[in-house]
Amino acid sequence: MLDDTDRRILRQYQAAPEIAASDLAGRAGVTPTTLSRRLEALRRSGVLRGVRGVIHWPALGYDVEVSLRVTLDKTAPRAFDEFLAAAREVPEVLELQTFLGVVDVRLQVIARDIAHYQQIYRERLLPLPHISDIESLVHIARLKTDEALPL
Known part of the structure; x- marks a missing residue:
């Protein structure tokens, strides 16, 4: 190719x-x-999809990044669709990924500080539909970020 x-x-x-x-x-x-x-x-x-700006979120005051691992109640027929649609509406959710296995969805969330994250968590994330389990992992350091392919 x-x-x-x-x-x-x-x-x-x-x-x-x-x-x-x-x-x-x-x-x-x-x-x-x-x-x-x-x-x-x-x-x-479709190999080259575009050029984008990469924003350094801490420079804008977002110093906390959290990964949430979510398990959904799969007894609801539209659990995935309804959860993903609602999660897309949370502005602080930067990324959504779905998985096969115990964890169904991973959310990448940013916040200004821990108090702001706690507010987002309580007011916007916990009310998301069909959550049966949720685990928060607060990022401490980003050791490698590279989207470039070894061509």
């Missing part, structure tokens, strides 16, 4: 998505025209 040129382009693009196209082309060893054509083909094929 990807050839060596595509891999070189993606490697360089992952490393520095903000640089000018001419600089990116030079780093990838292709002409700007080839770069443009290849990036467009990668977008059309």
